Amino acid sequence: MKSLFTLFFIAAMSIGSVSCGQRSVNNSENKPKEDLSKYSKAAFAAGCFWHEEALFESIKGVKEAISGYAGGSAKNPNYEMVETGNTGHAESVMVYYDPSQVSYSTLLKVYFAGQDPTATNGQAPDFGSQYRSIAFYTNDSEKNQIENYIKQLNASGKYKAPIAVHVMPLTKFWPAESYHQDYIAKNPNSGYVQTVSIPEIKQFQKEYPQLIKKGHFF
Numbered sequence: 001m002k003s004l005f006t007l008f009f010i011a012a013m014s015i016g017s018v019s020c021g022q023r024s025v026n027n028s029e030n031k032p033k034e035d036l037s038k039y040s041k042a043a044f045a046a047g048c049f050w051h052e053e054a055l056f057e058s059i060k061g062v063k064e065a066i067s068g069y070a071g072g073s074a075k076n077p078n079y080e081m082v083e084t085g086n087t088g089h090a091e092s093v094m095v096y097y098d099p100s101q102v103s104y105s106t107l108l109k110v111y112f113a114g115q116d117p118t119a120t121n122g123q124a125p126d127f128g129s130q131y132r133s134i135a136f137y138t139n140d141s142e143k144n145q146i147e148n149y150i151k152q153l154n155a156s157g158k159y160k161a162p163i164a165v166h167v168m169p170l171t172k173f174w175p176a177e178s179y180h181q182d183y184i185a186k187n188p189n190s191g192y193v194q195t196v197s198i199p200e201i202k203q204f205q206k207e208y209p210q211l212i213k214k215g216h217f218f
Helices: 004-016 049-057 104-113 140-156 191-207
Strands: 040-045 062-070 090-097 134-137 166-169 173-175
Touching: 040 049, 040 104, 049 062, 049 090, 049 104, 049 191, 090 134, 090 173, 104 140, 104 191, 134 140, 140 166
Parallel strands: 134 166
Antiparallel strands: 040 090, 040 134, 062 090, 062 173
16 A cells, blocks of 8 residues: 555655646636836746746835747747747746836846756746746846856855856847736646645745735745
């Protein structure tokens, strides 16, 4: 007879193997679009965009985060295209923030601390070029800040392996399908969200509680 531990392990692995890509089981309408033109923007990729979207939206000074695709060459990419790994795109988020409340350097801190920046081609359990980590820049200042921060992390000894995050110019960001937006908020009980996304976000929020908006702790 299998032990309780073995049964629990099998069940956990079965749930945890669900990938970042199932369709939403919540058919409620998306929240109305807001005018975000007055906010600054920053784009990042670090595995599943559901996780990154929810993480950044919990940060003080961040107004909105949109899940999408960036880093590739194909026009009008959709989820099915991107998931083949052939378009060059990575699941990404566009972060809209108020620079008077949160700095770009703080967003970089959030970005690198919210993942394993030494992992190549994905964050467990999602692997492939479409899940690779990319810090996108839109000007020389952002590029220099990203590269300097990577140098600091490599020199700090915090990680046993070198930082593997790609540094790329942002050429185009394509918003993802509506069912990907606010996925965690709409589907808090899905297996992937419960076993992968929420535990990782909780870990970050526990380490940096001073950065989290009131009412946005998981």
